[in-house]
Amino acid sequence: MTETTFAPTVLVQPTAADVAQQVAGVFAQAIRAKPSIVLGLATGGSPVGTYRELVRLHEQSGLDFSNVTTFNLDEYVGLGAEHPQSFRYFMRTHLFDHVNVDPSRTHVPPGVADDIAEAADRYERAIDRAGGIELQLLGIGSNGHIAFNEPGSPRDSQTREVSLTPETIAANARFFDSPDQVPRSAITMGIATILRAKRIVVIATGPAKRAAIGRAIASPPSLDCPASLLQYHRDVTFVIDHEAGHAESTSDGVRSGN
Numbered sequence: 001m002t003e004t005t006f007a008p009t010v011l012v013q014p015t016a017a018d019v020a021q022q023v024a025g026v027f028a029q030a031i032r033a034k035p036s037i038v039l040g041l042a043t044g045g046s047p048v049g050t051y052r053e054l055v056r057l058h059e060q061s062g063l064d065f066s067n068v069t070t071f072n073l074d075e076y077v078g079l080g081a082e083h084p085q086s087f088r089y090f091m092r093t094h095l096f097d098h099v100n101v102d103p104s105r106t107h108v109p110p111g112v113a114d115d116i117a118e119a120a121d122r123y124e125r126a127i128d129r130a131g132g133i134e135l136q137l138l139g140i141g142s143n144g145h146i147a148f149n150e151p152g153s154p155r156d157s158q159t160r161e162v163s164l165t166p167e168t169i170a171a172n173a174r175f176f177d178s179p180d181q182v183p184r185s186a187i188t189m190g191i192a193t194i195l196r197a198k199r200i201v202v203i204a205t206g207p208a209k210r211a212a213i214g215r216a217i218a219s220p221p222s223l224d225c226p227a228s229l230l231q232y233h234r235d236v237t238f239v240i241d242h243e244a245g246h247a248e249s250t251s252d253g254v255r256s257g258n
């Protein structure tokens with residue numbers, strides 16, 4: 001791999017609620033600065049507080065989503081938009097149904113399609129046609145995955161169908177009645193798709209993310225930890241809580257608090 005000049009901003013907050021408030025503030029500011037911004041969005045536990053805060057800003061301060069375009073990172077293969085565990089459903093429940101975003105401007109990779117590979121190519125082209133993602137929100141798996149790019153995912157990967165690792169299936173079983181119900185594959189933006197975003201914000205909270213955050217920030221980039229490939233991007237901000245931060249909060253170039 002080539003050298004990087006990685007100098008991420010790492011903001012360490014006391015609690016997950018503070019993380020949510022700070023990240024929502026970043027997104028709100030970006031939307032106000034450019035009302036027609038193209039956002040990349042994530043699902044999972046990490047962004048829930050951020051979405052709650054964005055909904056509050058919409059309701060109480062009139063944060064306007066009417067010209068915003070969104071692209072989600074991923075979707076389970078086999079789950080349609082109406083399935084309660086689909087990521088499309090998650091986005092409606094946590095954000096889209098509560099703000100004035102135009103549903104036709106919200107994009108989630110299709111979990112059901114005659115030809116998933118073709119649908120994945122179409123998703124890439126739709127991102128390009130929209131002008132590219134300007135601000136991308138990411139969570140991080142405890143195994144270092146970003147979106148559903150599991151360890152070993154190539155740096156030049158694009159949107160495609162991938163198999164989920166047993167670790168990810170186990171981690172996501174909490175959203176299903178049983179682990180057997182977790183789909184075995186997903187359609188996900190690739191590492192290259194994510195690296196094309198102009199600006200990236202990564203959320204991590206809780207001790208289960210500590211090792212992955214340590215590797216993403218402080219170890220050399222490696223396919224074993226997909227999040228470490230973010231070191232090839234020039235504008236990445238990690239917003240983490242103390243529990244996810246640990247030793248990183250004392251490293252060079254790391255700031256604590258606001």
Ligand code: F6R
Nearest residue numbers: 042043044045046139140141147
């Ligand atoms: C979600 C996604 C995943 C999650 C990651 C962390 O769209 O792409 O990479 O960000 O699995 O999940 P949580 O936040 O539930 O710990």
